[in-house]
Amino acid sequence: MKIKKRWKVFFLINGKRRSLTIEPHWTLLEVLRDQLGLTGTKKGCDRAECGSCTVLLEREPVYSCQVLAVQARGQRITTIEGLTRNGKLHPVQQSFIDHDGVQCGFCTPGFVLTASAFLDRTRRPTPDQVKQALSGNICRCNAYVKIIESVLSASKRGKRIRD
Amino acid sequence: MTRSLAVVGKSLTRLGALEKVTGRSQYTGDLTLPGMLHAKILRSPHPHARIVSIDTCAAQALPGVAAVVTPRDVAPDTRLQPDRA
Amino acid sequence: MHPFRYAEPESVAEACRFLKRQGTSAMPIAGGTDLLSEIKDGVAKPESVLNLKRLPSLAHIREQDGALRIGGMTTLSQLQVYPVLRRNFRIIEEALSTLATPQIRAVGTVAGNLCQRPRCLYYRHPLFLCAKKGGTTCFALDGDSRYHAILQNDLCPMVHPSDLAPAFIALEAQVLLAGPEEKRLLPLEEFFLLPGQNLSRETVLKPGEILVEVRVPKPKAGTRGTYLKFRERGAGDFALVSAACSGRVLRGTVAELRLVLGGVAPIPFRARQAEEMLMGQRPKKEFFAAAAQAVLAAATPLSGNRYKIEAARTLMVRAMQAVLK
Numbered sequence: 001m002k003i004k005k006r007w008k009v010f011f012l013i014n015g016k017r018r019s020l021t022i023e024p025h026w027t028l029l030e031v032l033r034d035q036l037g038l039t040g041t042k043k044g045c046d047r048a049e050c051g052s053c054t055v056l057l058e059r060e061p062v063y064s065c066q067v068l069a070v071q072a073r074g075q076r077i078t079t080i081e082g083l084t085r086n087g088k089l090h091p092v093q094q095s096f097i098d099h100d101g102v103q104c105g106f107c108t109p110g111f112v113l114t115a116s117a118f119l120d121r122t123r124r125p126t127p128d129q130v131k132q133a134l135s136g137n138i139c140r141c142n143a144y145v146k147i148i149e150s151v152l153s154a155s156k157r158g159k160r161i162r163d
Numbered sequence: 164m165t166r167s168l169a170v171v172g173k174s175l176t177r178l179g180a181l182e183k184v185t186g187r188s189q190y191t192g193d194l195t196l197p198g199m200l201h202a203k204i205l206r207s208p209h210p211h212a213r214i215v216s217i218d219t220c221a222a223q224a225l226p227g228v229a230a231v232v233t234p235r236d237v238a239p240d241t242r243l244q245p246d247r248a
Numbered sequence: 249m250h251p252f253r254y255a256e257p258e259s260v261a262e263a264c265r266f267l268k269r270q271g272t273s274a275m276p277i278a279g280g281t282d283l284l285s286e287i288k289d290g291v292a293k294p295e296s297v298l299n300l301k302r303l304p305s306l307a308h309i310r311e312q313d314g315a316l317r318i319g320g321m322t323t324l325s326q327l328q329v330y331p332v333l334r335r336n337f338r339i340i341e342e343a344l345s346t347l348a349t350p351q352i353r354a355v356g357t358v359a360g361n362l363c364q365r366p367r368c369l370y371y372r373h374p375l376f377l378c379a380k381k382g383g384t385t386c387f388a389l390d391g392d393s394r395y396h397a398i399l400q401n402d403l404c405p406m407v408h409p410s411d412l413a414p415a416f417i418a419l420e421a422q423v424l425l426a427g428p429e430e431k432r433l434l435p436l437e438e439f440f441l442l443p444g445q446n447l448s449r450e451t452v453l454k455p456g457e458i459l460v461e462v463r464v465p466k467p468k469a470g471t472r473g474t475y476l477k478f479r480e481r482g483a484g485d486f487a488l489v490s491a492a493c494s495g496r497v498l499r500g501t502v503a504e505l506r507l508v509l510g511g512v513a514p515i516p517f518r519a520r521q522a523e524e525m526l527m528g529q530r531p532k533k534e535f536f537a538a539a540a541q542a543v544l545a546a547a548t549p550l551s552g553n554r555y556k557i558e559a560a561r562t563l564m565v566r567a568m569q570a571v572l573k
Binding site: 001002003006007023024025027028046047048049051054057060061062063066067070071076095114118131132133135136 | 253
């Protein structure tokens, strides 16, 4: 067993293999933003409460501010930059535009990713299920009604996206 | 009024919505500019105390530190004054 | 976050040996949702962190003769979707549905949930050297005690924050602990320590020991269970007070009852007095209220948490009504 101060790792980020050397105390959020320039993932509270930093780790939404990057080595990560395929928006992204689920937009990447993972698992959710699924994301503009509308509408588009 | 209105009565897409749902929108914390420095504020660890002196030597000696700024570095007449209104 | 070294052990034995050798300078990490808060807040300062989450031998869920064996590194979201939960282990399912947020459940583990540290604001604050952290004063006893214990609260009125612990105890779960030399199996109820037994730690874990498995026996036919929780926010919040209840009525009288409260004491609080009063009785609301009253007669609320008495009474009665019928 090696106990190291620096780890040479790779991640599968948005379908691409990215190799780099990291320090164990760096969070996944810090690696994504500061080392890889993926600033679509937002730093809000930095303590696993607001959900702005949500990314998908092996298709599940996680708070990247409260995950050690080194613990996620070798795993598949989807950030907001990876949700758009060949210039085509994910149905959840389109729905957030159509139903005005966006205000200042700072929480939006986190909400969109959480919702996309949820809709991958739940085909015809009830409004209550949507609220439960989004309960780990906070919108300071208080756009919740439109956000929930956006997700419900996206669920009716019925398009599932898989890696 | 025969001229049709371009905005009133129409449902419009929010400006910037596309950038926001794709994460391309740039917020202050996302910007990197040439020569940009980062600042960190050190707050008092005591809820009620008098500042007797400030020794910045250790902070100044850290690698990469450009400046340590204390009230001594600010001209007295430009300092924030207590609200007397 | 302050820097530390990091390692990934290849076996439980290697992890235990390393942790024992390093003492308090090394800390095990699972999902990290709790430990990383403590490190960010400057409350925990490990020199090295040992990742247990990649140990495949700890991430299982198995059924053995109807009993459930849950590896310590099973994530809360993996447990939540385990099919048999809804049928036989309703309390666990209900506790999980109120626990944290989807993002935390996706990385947080069962062992991590049982071993998480208290949420007391003074304990979590880097500038309060409280008695639990080796200081001389408990700031909560005379300070902001809104979220603190109403029972067994004389030394340190922390409350145990786990939602799973009361649920598991109501189901008579056992925990398997692995150490450098041996393994031991004990009831989860005996896993937790009161501040009077050990002020700085909350569990019986010895240096080098880790929680490797939770074993939940299959409830007898006709057993019902529920987990009820009062919290400030409707989602993603710890319990102000919670009640886990498991029981069975046979031929019109109470044949089995276990009632465990969260949020009221430094450990998950087993309301034995209520259980004893109701055994063999007919399940009637007046009896439930009297039993809850008896449990709370021992309460010693602080200046800010008297409301917890009423909340606990209400939850106990509601839980018994839901289960004993």
